[in-house]
Amino acid sequence: MAGLEDLYREIILDHYRSPRNRGELPSPPAHRVEGFNPLCGDEIVVSLQVEGDVLTDIKIGGSGCSISQSSASLMSAAVKGKPVEEVRELIGTFKAMMSIHEATLPRDSDGDEVDPSLDATPVDVDALGELAALQGVVKFPVRIKCATLSWNTLAQGLDEVGAG
Amino acid sequence: MAGLEDLYREIILDHYRSPRNRGELPSPPAHRVEGFNPLCGDEIVVSLQVEGDVLTDIKIGGSGCSISQSSASLMSAAVKGKPVEEVRELIGTFKAMMSIHEATLPRDSDGDEVDPSLDATPVDVDALGELAALQGVVKFPVRIKCATLSWNTLAQGLDEVGAG
Amino acid sequence: MSSPPAATTLDVATVRKEFALLTGERDGHPVTYLDSAASSQRPARVLDAMRSYEETTHANVHRGVYRVAEEATRRFEAARVAAGRFVGAPVPDREVVFTKNATEGINLVAHTWGKRNLGRGDAVVLTEMEHHANVVPWLMLAEERGLELRWIPVDDDGLLVLDDLDRLVDGAKLVGVTAMSNVLGTLNPLAEISAVAHAAGAVVVADGAQSVPHVPTDVTALGCDFLAFSAHKMLGPTGIGVLWGREELLADLPPFLGGGEMILDVRKDGFTPNDIPWRFEAGTPPIVEAIGLHAAVDYLDELGMAAVRAHEIDLTAYALGVLSDRFGDELTIHGPADAVRRGGVISFTHRDIHPHDLSQVLDQYGVCIRAGHHCAKPLMRRLGVTATARASFGPYNDHADVDRLADALAEAARFFA
């Protein structure tokens, strides 16, 4: 059994207690997009400001558990001021880190897990920096949706403003 | 286990092979009413002619199994020319003979039958004459709907013409 | 029936023995299952009854004349009667519709009674504490038909505010109300609400998903017109629910879904619907599930619903006491303070720890509670939270379960401090 320490790393608890980039941007000109996790009721509001090819500003609203909130906070710190293309890449890398478990794993009918390594794509964890602290979440599949909520919401926001 | 002979008495097979009062009456003046048994697809068409307080004529159409057809034939012979009030009584008596089993018997969840005698109303079987041959049907609960189809259809017809 | 006379108190230790999951352990911790409001466990006798049916009696129902099929049909219909009697249905063989769950039962009312009787501008009254099952069907119908939705408010103690009920139901056609809140535990005064609703000419759709498993139920006393509930919350299997409806109302309704079983005749240009209750049961019904539900209500009758209720009042009072003694202001407990006014469901929020995290930590100690919006988002908004933690009881829970809950909460507080 994976221990609580695998899930609740220090960085995570820190971002949970002191979230970065908290709030909303005036919209317009910023774009506002909401995400829900129907499982647990977590809500994320991402305000994003894209100028040219760059995500110039981002703020996070809403409320939720330590994983969803810290993931959103870590994300905001990682993407703010970055070119949209780089942001999209980071979203991809982060979701890849989570994705082994995000889809339901195939199982046989006895409930035995089919070897997940078959589906795993190698992920460049180094590229994630602080975000790698969220790696432990994959051992708690039900929390993966918490961790990816803000990322999916950001991706949707970028799509909606037609960025990148 | 009840034997086939309990179900298929000679009189029944006779009425099945040579049904009485077969056909339809011109309508109007006769009244025409249809009955279905959704379980097996049996169809009964009862044409009835009520004049004053008397069921002066009746004919039976449709098709079905030996039980539904013989029951209809026996019924037609028993009610033709009778006062409507007497017909209604006979319908009641016949249905009482069938009714112990027509409603689903209460059972406990192991499927054990709860004593049916508790609900049984005493029926004057002598008053039924030849119709008593259908008594064996109650041992085959699934066929009770076959036996009562024509009777229910007749009752509905009497209601529709406002007789009795 | 064949049940022995009901006991007046519950022998929890004996009850518990029939529930395999609860007697096992996970990673060295006993399993403390406190999520029966979401779905109960089933006793061995329910599983045995289902298995025995499968091995000796299974065939499709309402179709065959051979004895196996006839026996299957009789047992299926006997389950209907038993389910009806369990809630005091006056005409159980005609008033009980088998659905797939409580949710489908309410949708069935919306699709049949609702479509026939509700049109533009008509008002439907709901409470702020309804489960989505008694909200979304009406929102969908409101969107389709232009209905007005009105809401009975919830006060700070988690009780319905009924002072204004007369005005709220005035001119309304339907009132949807849960007999017991799955979040607050609140037991609502159904009889009172039904009387006011009926005086205004409205029908009452009661959501019994939480109350039927835990509180003795008599539809006549409740006064409602429809009552929906689910077997899986009352020691029965998934895949089956019940919609009870008053005979006169059901008899007048058009069919719901179309297919086999619900018809008398089908032609290329039309069809003749079957009699109630089959008119509302299209296709092969949940047969073995009905057998399981029958065994579950027999078991609950044997335990005695009065005893089940008394046990839950005791457990709820104990839990309310332990939680406030040990955690004081750290925990906010939602819903009525008095255990007699509520069922065995306790929602709470921790000052510092999100319910999701709380549940995660508790799970490490084998304590299973639910965290989330509990399919009651309008109520979450009313409470000003996005989620709560919720512990809920079944007849197999005891004081030791409550103690383990409190111990694990203390560990969580330590971890997140």
Place this chain on the structure above:
Amino acid sequence: MSSPPAATTLDVATVRKEFALLTGERDGHPVTYLDSAASSQRPARVLDAMRSYEETTHANVHRGVYRVAEEATRRFEAARVAAGRFVGAPVPDREVVFTKNATEGINLVAHTWGKRNLGRGDAVVLTEMEHHANVVPWLMLAEERGLELRWIPVDDDGLLVLDDLDRLVDGAKLVGVTAMSNVLGTLNPLAEISAVAHAAGAVVVADGAQSVPHVPTDVTALGCDFLAFSAHKMLGPTGIGVLWGREELLADLPPFLGGGEMILDVRKDGFTPNDIPWRFEAGTPPIVEAIGLHAAVDYLDELGMAAVRAHEIDLTAYALGVLSDRFGDELTIHGPADAVRRGGVISFTHRDIHPHDLSQVLDQYGVCIRAGHHCAKPLMRRLGVTATARASFGPYNDHADVDRLADALAEAARFFA
């Protein structure tokens, strides 16, 4: 997956051992179960899988973060993927909707796709051999919306008359067709019909209730847009069915029933539907039934659907031979004469004995067959009968079953002579 490679022939004696009802006897006669088209029996391994789930893993799904609930959710979703793979679904985790039975699946299409796309004067094409499940939903919609229904005729050999198909589907919006008739056994050329329908711009709703249990199925090869089937006809439990739909189509559809699980958010003035497939699954789904279905498709995969099919062709050919040899003109056998063109379903009528009586007499000899209209009244009218007798096979039936059927038929003929 973990299944051993599929066998090419069926070892019926071994298969049969897993079916308790079939190894028992009634009143001195072995049970000759020939009604699998109505509902199959289930093997011990399916019942065991369900029991084991109940005893170790049950909790409600998609709600809890504790491990029992998480495991329940994973097994439930794994069953979805397995059911989808069994019929070759390209995107099994998104394209498989769990319903309560095949009938609900077709109703779901009528209520969502139908309500969005079908309006006054639009044409729906059905076949004369459809089961009521693929007739009544369209009759109901036709009545509500004023649709035109057109019918693909059935010829005297029990085959669809497709010469005029182009004309029939011209301008039609939807074609509903069964992959296999539950009365005639006829296997219909789905791929051909789908191609013509698609060329005309119509979607194809295939009824797979009979075909999926008996014939290897690949939705891509069939070319249909929706496929509905039921677990209880394929060695799985009652209470669960599957609607497969093409992802692009499903993704665009509005919800069906309203309640928990199918929403992302609920407000007092509206709601946000969930993603597919959950959007169509309101309330607690049939969880343990999904586990049973998973075990059933694993078992069928292990037996090998090609072997199942080969076995049924053999059995059907044998039965057609025995019945015509022994009874000649006394029996009329409906449907195609060639066993390869049909599934393991044989409907017949006796010159002198009503099907209902036939079935009753056969039952005295332990032979279980169905008598009636088989929920296909339009077809009954086409055949000019009100009922037929029907024997149908499962992977557990063998030549001895057919011989017992023929012997009992001979007894019936003697009794009624």
